[in-house]
Structure formats: structure tokens, C-alpha cells
Amino acid sequence: MIVAAIAAASIGQVFDGALLIVIFATSGAIEALVTQRTADSVTNLLSLAPEQATRLTRNITGDDLEVIDTAELRIGDLIPVRPGERIGGDGVVMEGISEVDQAAMTGESVPVRRTPGQDVLFGTVNGTGSLTVRITSPASESVVARMVSLVAEASETKSTRALFVEQVEQRYSLGVVIAALIVFALPLALREDFRDSLLRAITFMIVASPCAVVLSTMPPLLAAIANAARHGILIKSATVMESMGRTQLVAFDKTGTLTEGAPVVTKVTPAADRSTEDVLTLAAAVEQHSEHPLGGAVVRAARANVIPTTGFRALPGRGVEGVIEGQLVRVIQASDEHEDTIGTVVEVFVDEHLAGTITLEDALRPDATATVARTGAITSHPVHLLTGDNRRTAADIASRTGITEVHSRLLPTEKAATVRRLEDDGIQVLLVGDGVNDAPALASATVGIAMGRHGSDLALETADAVVIRDDLSTIPSAIELSRTAHRFIVANLIIAGTFIAVLVFWDLIATLPLPLAVAGHEGSTVIVGLNGLRLLRARAWR
Structure with missing residues (x-):
């Protein structure tokens, strides 16, 4: 764009060149805003976390209260939480009964009742009761911190489609430069005016550049990652978000996944x-x-x-x-x-x-049956159950959840082999598990999802995504969100391609004014960016 502006000024189109720079800078600012909004949607959660908390120390002389930074809280510390205060760390209620507003973290529209033994999350707001909470993870490993960290890592990755677009863009850009030289040289050889030939070539180079095409892929995926994180499922990369939408079969582990994991x-x-x-x-x-x-x-x-x-x-x-x-x-x-x-x-x-x-x-999760039904409805293959339990137990869980394909008494290697066999048949598998024994299968699947609250460290590390609050219903929602992101990408590519084709055709067969060329090119870039940003809206999550 800078080269085009200088070239325009060199032939007396100073105003058009200056306008080009202004529009280009404005477009760049809007693009930066679009990208930043995606990151801010999750990192702003950090502002929900209180900077300080009161630590309670009990001894024979009485209770001591000490105000400290939340970053200094350690596992096992007790913190009293008064009505209206934000909770200073992930923990378990030891004393008291209250209602906790978790909307910012989990999307729940109404406060949830919390009694002794139940979990509470960092940064959520206590209601009218007083609670004593025992910290179960330091601030650096809280749900909020993990969300921010994983989304930041995901934002630095590129999807397979984005990488392909960038590879094509490199060759395409070289082709645009060569084509622009031809657009300039050919009319000049036919004795057209130098100024008109150069202006046409400059205009062609502007409208044919693939900025909008390049911006078509990542904003929808990053916005989808941010939206999923707000609802409790952490997607570790843009590639994973893209792959989830291609899921053809979902397989569940039993213990700790379809069941409560507390037998x-x-x-x-x-x-x-x-x-x-x-x-x-x-x-x-x-x-x-x-x-x-x-x-x-x-x-x-x-x-x-x-x-x-x-x-x-x-x-x-x-x-x-x-x-x-x-x-x-x-x-x-x-x-x-x-x-x-x-x-x-x-x-x-x-x-x-x-x-x-x-x-x-083991008790069945309350949302297991509905999740299996919804998952089976949106995939092309029936849901599978992979478990190490005996056939009778596996059949009992399967009948209660509506699963028809059951694989019981599987060792970890056999779970992984079952997944690989399905993958070898051309079926893209999404596996949901939680334990060490699920890790090989999680690694073998196209997408592996770990249950985050009680999942083993190995499963969390191996998985491509983590259900942070063990809500099974987020899994089919994430699949549908990924498919929505794919539709947005396709729409963006069509919008970008249409703008390029129309403006290039206009420039080659008639006279396309330079300001209109710049407005059309930069406008298409802004449109695709804003279109991707729509996936940040709450109603994009179903």
C-alpha cells in the first residue's frame, strides 16, 4: 500500500495517495481492534479476580486473620468470604451456605447454591451468606489462569486452513506483482498514456492483494476459542477448533466421564x-x-x-x-x-x-443421557463407549445413556487401538476421557478432550481440549461452534473473493477510481474481520 501511495503521488494523484494511506491506516486499526477483542474477551476475566484475600489461621489461642495478595495463597489455606466479596481462589467450601454468582466464569444465568464440600471458583461473587473456603489450587493454576494461558497459546497457533491460505498467499502475491507489471506494460506498449497505464496498474495491485482472504480464517477461529473458554471448555489451538467441526464419531470413557467419577x-x-x-x-x-x-x-x-x-x-x-x-x-x-x-x-x-x-x-452424571443423545444427533456415526469395566456394567451404563456401540474390558493400549482402528477406516474420532489410562487413546484420536476438574495431569496434558468444569453439554456445543466457525470462514472467503473479482474486473475493463479501489479493498478486509468477531456473541454458543 505504501508503494502504491508513493506511485500515485508521483503521477500527481497526491490527494488519492494520501487518502489511500488514511484508509489503509484506519483499516489496520480496525483489524487490530478485531483481533484484540478476541483476546480481551478472555483476558478480561483476570480483572474479575480480587487482588487480595483474607487468610484464616486457626490455633489454640483463637483465629488469626491476615490480609494477603491472592498470589500468595497456597493449597490448604483457609479464606473467609463475606457476603458480596469475590472468592480469592479455586477451592472447596468448608463452612457456611450461600449462593455464588458464577455467570462470568461458567455462563450460568442464576447464582448457584454452595454448601460444605462443594467447589467454588476464583473470581466468582459470594451472595448473602458467609463461607469459609479451603484453597485447592494456587492462583497461577486457577481456572481463570488456565483459561487465559491456554487461549493465549491457541491465539499464537494457526489452523491448517490458515497455513494453507498463507502458503497460497505468498505465491499469489508474487503473481499479483507480475500481473501488475503486465497491466502497466501492455497498454504502454499499445501507446496508451503513461500516467493512465501506471494508475491502472497501481489500482490493480491494490484491489488484487489478498489481505481480506488472509484475514478470513483466524478471526472466526480465535473468536470461537474465546467463546468456548467463557463457557468452560478450553481449546488448545486453532487447529483443534477447526478439527472439532469435522468430528464424525464421539467416544466416551465411562468412569469420571459419563459417571461422576466418585464411586x-x-x-x-x-x-x-x-x-x-x-x-x-x-x-x-x-x-x-x-x-x-x-x-x-x-x-x-x-x-x-x-x-x-x-x-x-x-x-x-x-x-x-x-x-x-x-x-x-x-x-x-x-x-x-x-x-x-x-x-x-x-x-x-x-x-x-x-x-x-x-x-x-458409580453414579451417572445428570447431563450424560442428554449429551449422548445430542452428540449422536450431530455426528454421522453412533456414539461409542470405551471402558475397562466388565460387560454387565458397561451395558448398564450404555442402556441408561442410549449408547449402542460398547467396548468393555479394554486395557489402555486396547482403547488406543480401538480409536486407531476407527481412524484408519477414515472416521474422525473425538474421544472424551479423564484418567491416566485414557491418555494413549486421547493422543490417538483426531481430537482428545479431558475432563478438567478431576482429570489426571497426564490426560490434561495429552488432550487437545479441556472441559474445565466437567459439564458434558459443552462438548456437542463446541462441535457445533466449530462448524459455525467453518461456515463463517467459507462466507468470509466468498466475500473476499467476490470483492477481488469484481474490483479487478472493473479495473481491467473500465476505469476504477483509486479511492473507490482502496475503499473496496479495505472495506472487504474490515467486513471479514467484523464477521468473524460475531462468534464472540453469547448467542453463538448453543
Whole structure:
């Protein structure tokens, strides 16, 4: 544009050259505003977080209150939250009952009731009651911080389509320069006026430049990423957002994904020489070091003090083991002998001798059935269930959620192999999981989504997206948002291509005024940018 402005001024079109610079600068400012709005929509969440919090320290002489920066809060700290205050960190309510306004974080239109044992989020607003909250993650690892960090990383990536457009743009730009030289030289060779030939070439170079085409792809994707983050699902890159819309099949893990991930012990069957308490105590001693929800349920059921264990080792997809008073204790998933049992059965072995079995059941998430139905309706293949549980339990969950394709008793490698087999058949799979055993399958799928609240660190690291508040309904919404972004990109490319074609044709067969050429070119750039920005609106999320 600078070259075109200088060339216009050199042939006496000083006003047109100056106007070109003004319009170009104005367009650039609007483009920058469009891009910044996408980032601001999420980073502005940081302004919701309070800078200070009151830390409560309890001792034998009474309670001490200390006002500190929220960045100094550590896991386990207690903070009192008075009515109307913002909560200073992600945590769990220890005392009090209140309603918390989470609209800015989760999009919930009304405050939600919070009682002891329930989670609260950094930056949300306490209602009329007083709460005492125990911090569960430092400020740098809060939901807000993770949202800002992941969206910032996603904003720095480019989608496959954007990279393709940029590659084409490099060759196209060279072609425009060569074509502009021809547009200038050919009429000149036919004895047309030099000034008219140069002005036509300048105009051609302006209207044929692909600025609007280049801007057609990233704003819709980045706006969609920001909108999804506001509703609790973090997309790690523009490529992932683009890929989600091409999902043909969605597969769910069971425990911690379709279910609450907080199973309870329903039955303990000891061996002849053991008691129920003995079996639970041995299992809990080993499971206290496990990250799996089943292990936590066993520990909770034991109730009494858990005895120490050495030599703990996880057996991926099978269970855990450890040494207790010189004896090797293994807690592993039961064999096919328990296929008729609804729930998950684990066997407790002491030095390879069966000490007993423990049966656990897990509650189905309230939104699981509706999410499966909606997901199946928007994809071309039925929803699949991939689980390590026995066939009876898997069939029970499948029947309650409406899933028809069930794969049970899968080891982690078998889950990944099942996903790869579907991918090899040309089916683009989106897998939803939460545990260490899901990580290989998450990596194998076209898109892997981890349940963020209780998901393992490995699953969160491996996944392409994270459901930050474990709301399953965000998954089909994100797929539909990705498809909407794709439609916006196509519309943008059509708009940009139409403007270029019309203006180039006008310039070649008639006289296109330079100011109108600049207005048309820059106007198309602004239009596609603003069109992409529409995906930031709340109603774009369904």
C-alpha cells in the first residue's frame, strides 16, 4: 500500500495517495481492534479476580486473620468470604451456605447454591451468606489462569486452513506483482498514456492483494476459542477448533466421564480367612497413593487410619500394588468371573492369594443421557463407549445413556487401538476421557478432550481440549461452534473473493477510481474481520 501511495503521488494523484494511506491506516486499526477483542474477551476475566484475600489461621489461642495478595495463597489455606466479596481462589467450601454468582466464569444465568464440600471458583461473587473456603489450587493454576494461558497459546497457533491460505498467499502475491507489471506494460506498449497505464496498474495491485482472504480464517477461529473458554471448555489451538467441526464419531470413557467419577463401595466379599475390615484396610493402604477415583472410594470406605505402604506401583489398566509389612498386596480389576455383576469389581491379593473382592458403583452424571443423545444427533456415526469395566456394567451404563456401540474390558493400549482402528477406516474420532489410562487413546484420536476438574495431569496434558468444569453439554456445543466457525470462514472467503473479482474486473475493463479501489479493498478486509468477531456473541454458543 505504501508503494502504491508513493506511485500515485508521483503521477500527481497526491490527494488519492494520501487518502489511500488514511484508509489503509484506519483499516489496520480496525483489524487490530478485531483481533484484540478476541483476546480481551478472555483476558478480561483476570480483572474479575480480587487482588487480595483474607487468610484464616486457626490455633489454640483463637483465629488469626491476615490480609494477603491472592498470589500468595497456597493449597490448604483457609479464606473467609463475606457476603458480596469475590472468592480469592479455586477451592472447596468448608463452612457456611450461600449462593455464588458464577455467570462470568461458567455462563450460568442464576447464582448457584454452595454448601460444605462443594467447589467454588476464583473470581466468582459470594451472595448473602458467609463461607469459609479451603484453597485447592494456587492462583497461577486457577481456572481463570488456565483459561487465559491456554487461549493465549491457541491465539499464537494457526489452523491448517490458515497455513494453507498463507502458503497460497505468498505465491499469489508474487503473481499479483507480475500481473501488475503486465497491466502497466501492455497498454504502454499499445501507446496508451503513461500516467493512465501506471494508475491502472497501481489500482490493480491494490484491489488484487489478498489481505481480506488472509484475514478470513483466524478471526472466526480465535473468536470461537474465546467463546468456548467463557463457557468452560478450553481449546488448545486453532487447529483443534477447526478439527472439532469435522468430528464424525464421539467416544466416551465411562468412569469420571459419563459417571461422576466418585464411586462408592457397595459390597465387600472377604475370603474365608479374612474379615470385611481386613480386606478394606489392605486395599486402602495401597490405594491411598493412587489417583484413580476407585482408589479414593476404597480409602473413604476404610474410614479408619490407613496403614503405611512401601514400594507403591501403578499397573496401568489393571490396578495398583504395594508392600505392607513385607507382604505384596495387589488391588487389581477383577477377571471375567464377575461379568454378571453391575459395578466394578476389584480383587485384593496378598502374596498372590485372594483376600477378597470389593464391588463399587458409580453414579451417572445428570447431563450424560442428554449429551449422548445430542452428540449422536450431530455426528454421522453412533456414539461409542470405551471402558475397562466388565460387560454387565458397561451395558448398564450404555442402556441408561442410549449408547449402542460398547467396548468393555479394554486395557489402555486396547482403547488406543480401538480409536486407531476407527481412524484408519477414515472416521474422525473425538474421544472424551479423564484418567491416566485414557491418555494413549486421547493422543490417538483426531481430537482428545479431558475432563478438567478431576482429570489426571497426564490426560490434561495429552488432550487437545479441556472441559474445565466437567459439564458434558459443552462438548456437542463446541462441535457445533466449530462448524459455525467453518461456515463463517467459507462466507468470509466468498466475500473476499467476490470483492477481488469484481474490483479487478472493473479495473481491467473500465476505469476504477483509486479511492473507490482502496475503499473496496479495505472495506472487504474490515467486513471479514467484523464477521468473524460475531462468534464472540453469547448467542453463538448453543
